Amino acid sequence: MSLKIDHKKLIMRIPGTGNFITLDNEKCTLCGRCLIICVMNLWKKSDDRVHLVDDYASHCLECGACYQVCESGAIDFRYPAGGTGIVYAKG
Numbered sequence: 804m805s806l807k808i809d810h811k812k813l814i815m816r817i818p819g820t821g822n823f824i825t826l827d828n829e830k831c832t833l834c835g836r837c838l839i840i841c842v843m844n845l846w847k848k849s850d851d852r853v854h855l856v857d858d859y860a861s862h863c864l865e866c867g868a869c870y871q872v873c874e875s876g877a878i879d880f881r882y883p884a885g886g887t888g889i890v891y892a893k894g
């Protein structure tokens with residue numbers, strides 16, 4: 804029996820969030836904590852810099868974990884404007 808949860812059945816997305824996560828590369832120490840914590844695997848490291856995938860807003864769970872673990876304050880996270888982003892169907 805599989806215990807895997809299909810999160811796509813639990814949420815719907817309302818488009819129009821714009822950018823709600825920003826990164827200040829000057830502050831980033833390349834510690835990699837954001838890459839480890841993001842369950843959606845939206846942070847990447849290439850050419851000695853960290854970045855979000857281009858379409859992160861279409862996959863992000865708005866959990867804020869990346870913001871919480873970034874000890875250098877390089878990540879800024881704001882919830883998307885009201886009426887956009889994730890709506891959880893359950894919970």
Ligand code: SF4
Binds near residue numbers: 834836872873874
């Ligand atoms: S957690 Fe912050 S400092 Fe560490 S790699 Fe990610 S953005 Fe850079």
Ligand code: SF4
Binds near residue numbers: 840842843845846870
């Ligand atoms: S808010 Fe959560 S899901 Fe979105 S990029 Fe950060 S860790 Fe990943």
